[in-house]
Amino acid sequence: MNDLDGKHIVLGLTGGIACYKAAELCRSLIKAGATVQVVMTEAAAQFITPVTMQALSNRPVYGSQWDDREPNNMAHINLSREADAILIAPCSADFMAKLLHGRADDLLSLMCLARPIESVPLLVAPAMNREMWAHPATQRNLAQLTADGATVLGVGSGFQACGETGDGRMLEPEELLHDVIAFFQPKLLAGRRVLVTAGPTYEAIDPVRGITNLSSGKMGFAIARAAQEAGAQVTLVAGPVSLPTPRGVTRMDVRSAQDMLQAVQAQVQLSDIFVATAAVADWRPANPADQKIKKDGSGNTPGLSFVENPDILAGVAQSARARNGELFCVGFAAESQDLQANAQAKRERKGVPLLVGNIGPATFGQDDNALLLVDAQGVTDIPRASKLELARKLIAEIATRTRAKGQK
Numbered sequence: 042m043n044d045l046d047g048k049h050i051v052l053g054l055t056g057g058i059a060c061y062k063a064a065e066l067c068r069s070l071i072k073a074g075a076t077v078q079v080v081m082t083e084a085a086a087q088f089i090t091p092v093t094m095q096a097l098s099n100r101p102v103y104g105s106q107w108d109d110r111e112p113n114n115m116a117h118i119n120l121s122r123e124a125d126a127i128l129i130a131p132c133s134a135d136f137m138a139k140l141l142h143g144r145a146d147d148l149l150s151l152m153c154l155a156r157p158i159e160s161v162p163l164l165v166a167p168a169m170n171r172e173m174w175a176h177p178a179t180q181r182n183l184a185q186l187t188a189d190g191a192t193v194l195g196v197g198s199g200f201q202a203c204g205e206t207g208d209g210r211m212l213e214p215e216e217l218l219h220d221v222i223a224f225f226q227p228k229l230l231a232g233r234r235v236l237v238t239a240g241p242t243y244e245a246i247d248p249v250r251g252i253t254n255l256s257s258g259k260m261g262f263a264i265a266r267a268a269q270e271a272g273a274q275v276t277l278v279a280g281p282v283s284l285p286t287p288r289g290v291t292r293m294d295v296r297s298a299q300d301m302l303q304a305v306q307a308q309v310q311l312s313d314i315f316v317a318t319a320a321v322a323d324w325r326p327a328n329p330a331d332q333k334i335k336k337d338g339s340g341n342t343p344g345l346s347f348v349e350n351p352d353i354l355a356g357v358a359q360s361a362r363a364r365n366g367e368l369f370c371v372g373f374a375a376e377s378q379d380l381q382a383n384a385q386a387k388r389e390r391k392g393v394p395l396l397v398g399n400i401g402p403a404t405f406g407q408d409d410n411a412l413l414l415v416d417a418q419g420v421t422d423i424p425r426a427s428k429l430e431l432a433r434k435l436i437a438e439i440a441t442r443t444r445a446k447g448q449k
C-alpha cells in the first residue's frame with residue numbers, strides 16, 4: 042500500500058531554475074504510487090527538456106493547447122478531467138499572476154481555468170527570487186489565489202540560484218511529496234491541538250553515563266505526522282532519538298523524565314488531545330554524580346540507588362481539563378503477554394479513556410506493528426501494518442471518540 046496509490050496528478054512546470062527539482066518530484070510522486078501527467082509551459086522547456094520529463098513520467102508531455110494527439114483537440118479539458126489534483130511546481134511569479142487573473146493563453150493556464158474547481162484541487166509550489174517573492178504584487182496574488190481556493194504550499198528559504206539568500210526557493214521534492222500526501226488525508230482533526238510524547242528518556246548516572254531503553258520513537262513520530270496530516274496543530278515532545286522532525290510539527294527535545302514532565306506540563310494546557318507514546322524510564326538514579334565516577338582499582342562497583350519517576354500520563358489524566366473532557370488522553374502499553382487484560386488494567390490504573398496495547402519486544406525499533414485499542418466499550422484490533430498506517434487509523438479512532446465526547 043503506497044500513500045498515493047490510485048491518484049492521478051497533473052504536474053505543471055513553469056519557467057524557473059527550480060524545474061530541475063521537478064524531475065525528482067515527478068519520480069517521488071510515481072514511487073509513492075501516483076500516475077503523473079506532465080504539462081510544461083514554453084518557458085519551463087527552456088530549463089528542462091520534455092524528454093526528461095517524459096522518460097520519468099512514462100507519458101508524453103503536453104505543452105501546446107493545439108496538440109492534435111487528442112482526438113477532440115481539447116487537451117485542457119481531457120487532462121484536467123482525469124486529474125485528482127493539479128500541482129504546479131515550480132510556479133513562477135508570472136504564472137501566479139496569470140492564474141490569479143484567469144488568463145488562459147497557454148495550455149497550462151487554460152487547463153487550470155478549465156478544471157472543475159470543486160473536484161480538482163490546485164496546488165501551487167512557488168519558486169522565485171527573494172525580491173520577487175517579497176514584492177507586494179506577488180504577496181497580493183498569493184493571498185488572492187488562496188482566497189480563490191488554491192492551496193499554496195509555501196516556499197523554502199536559503200541560498201538561491203541567483204546568488205542571493207532569502208525566501209522564495211521552491212520547497213524540496215521530499216517536502217512537496219509530504220505536502221501532497223498530507224493534502225489527500227482526511228482533515229479529521231482540523232484545528233485541534235495535539236501533544237505527543239515519544240522515544241525513550243535518558244536518566245543520568247554521571248555527566249557521561251546514564252540509563253535509557255530501546256524505544257526508537259518511531260510510533261510517536263508517526264502519530265505526530267498523522268495528526269499533522271489530519272489538520273491538527275502538533276507539538277512533539279521527544280526523548281533522545283535521531284529521527285527527523287515530521288514536517289509541520291513543532292518539536293521539543295528533552296532528555297530525562299523530569300524534563301519531559303516539565304515540557305508536557307507547559308504544553309498540555311494548550312492541547313485538546315494528549316497521546317503518550319514515550320517509554321518513560323520508571324526510575325532514575327537517586328544521586329547523579331556531578332563528575333564522572335572513576336574506577337578506583339579496588340574492584341568495588343558504585344552502589345547506585347534509584348527513585349521513581351513521576352508518571353506523566355497518569356498525572357495529566359488527573360488534571361481538571363482531562364477530567365472535564367476538554368483534554369482527551371491516550372496511553373500506550375507495551376506488554377509481553379496477556380495484552381488485553383493487561384491493557385485494560387493499565388487503562389483503569391492510569392485513568393485514561395483510551396489505551397493502546399502492543400507486544401513490546403515485537404515493536405521496539407520495528408517499522409511495523411499491530412495495535413489493540415482498549416476503552417470502556419471494549420477492544421478494537423488494528424491489524425499489522427506500517428507504523429504510519431497504524432498511526433493514521435489511530436488518529437481516526439481518536440477523532441471519532443473526541444467528537445463523541447463533544448470536543449469541537
Ligand code: C5P
Nearest residue numbers: 317318319321351352353354372373374
Ligand atoms: O506504566 P507504563 O510505563 O507501562 O505505562 C505506559 C504509558 O504511560 C505510556 O503511555 C507512557 O508514555 C506513559 N508513562 C508516562 N510516564 C511514566 C511512565 C509511563 O507518561 N513515568
